[in-house]
Amino acid sequence: MWSEFPAQKQVAELLYRSLKHNRLSHAYLFSGPKGAGKKKVAKHFAKAIFCLKQNGDSCGICKNCRLIEERNHFEVHWIEPERNIIRIKQVEDLQKKFSYRAAESSHKVYIMDEADKMNQEATNRMLKFLEEPPQGVVAILLTSRIQDILPTILSRCQIITFAAPSPEIIAKELEQAGVKPGLARAAAQIANDVEEARRLCETESFAQLRSLVIQLSEDILERGTYALVTIHDKFLKQEKATDKIDLFLDLFLLWFRDLLFFSLGKESQITNKDQMEPIQKQALRMSQRRLVDGMGTILVTKNRLTHYANLQLSLEDMVLRLQEG
Ligand SMILES: [Zn+2]
Incomplete structure (x- = not known):
């Protein structure tokens, strides 16, 4: 449920409302520091789009929610950097996959993590894809380096800004992952984000x-x-x-x-x-x-x-x- 994201309450509310009132954008750009929960929220958003039980939210247990959790849902495509670069081939594969229109589903979602890692060719291809989005396709691009994303891409996305997590939130997340509370709090004070804090504890x-x-x-x-x-x-x-x-x-x-x-x-x-x-x-x-x-x-x-x-x-x-x- 969206209530699982107390640190990103505003973001969760905005996405929930746009879904509930059927006002989805063609493309979103989630911008914010590492560890702010962009990927988790993106996954939850995808689930909420396809969930068979909830309107605007994800139940987490229906077939669609589970398939998305396992990254096995046919209409949800993930793109991540390979050896630190997102290449044109990955964008082409996405276009190919999404050019078939599934009869039973009205949406297709793709999530691109670290969108700032696209090389120039991939960026150009992405730009075209964003300019003429096939019907029902929702793009979710994630970045912790918005300054590295071309303005032409930005102008085609609804930008959603994620706040940096507070030390309390970071500590809580570490504790949930099994770190002793004293150490979790110390790491959260020293590190800038959850990932860094987790690395410290490890x-x-x-x-x-x-x-x-x-x-x-x-x-x-x-x-x-x-x-x-x-x-x-x-x-x-x-x-x-x-x-x-x-x-x-x-x-x-x-x-x-x-x-x-x-x-x-x-x-x-x-x-x-x-x-x-x-x-x-x-x-x-x-x-x-x-x-x-x-x-x-x-x-x-x-x-x-x-x-x-x-x-x-x-x-x-x-x-x-x-x-x-
Ligand atoms: Zn569900």
Whole structure:
């Protein structure tokens, strides 16, 4: 049902109404960041067009809904980049397939994912197809790079804009996919979209880096210069430490932010909610001033490292500054 898309409520409502009142466009362009749910909504839209039970929505269980879910419905055609390009052959195949008019059905739908990946030949062919759409054909083009789509194509589509998902929505989606809530929230804060957040959670080191951040913060408070040993043994000695430094510092910053939220009594805003015990323990030992300065120190380190500063020296310097507090 359309209610499955709370993050894209406006889009869902618009598509539902156009179907319900029989005002379908020939062509739609779904534009929005990766992870905003364009593909899922496109599939649901196709189901809603063909659903045998619902008017304007999809039941999810009738024959048509199921065939579309399995990508086996004859009147719904998918086009996706092959080795990162959509070629003219794919558009020609579509035209060929849709030139036969099925008697029992009044619609044909095609969904083109990453439409910005069409090469020039394919674009030209697509343009012709969009200019003279066969009756009943509904085009749904998807893109996260609308700036790469030719204006001549855009002008023939109804453009539907998908909002970027909020960290809360991203976290919820990750949790539904089985990621632990604490990690899901941390990944959602750091990543820009669901896909990136999912990739983060899938990297083995993500959970491990978060644990290390918590330990390092603890060592800085409790064990003085031993924190330098921690950073050497547990981080710098890791394989590919350089590749992980950005993520490590992002997590460290998130941790300090949580300590500050706790200190300010804004517990509802804490990201690492599954770590309330160390958060409380550490936050009570640091002044708000020290936490704010600490966040500044981590940001400066991050900035330095993007300018190719020495990794070891920068991290040692950061640890010492955080200790001085
Ligand atoms: Zn159905």
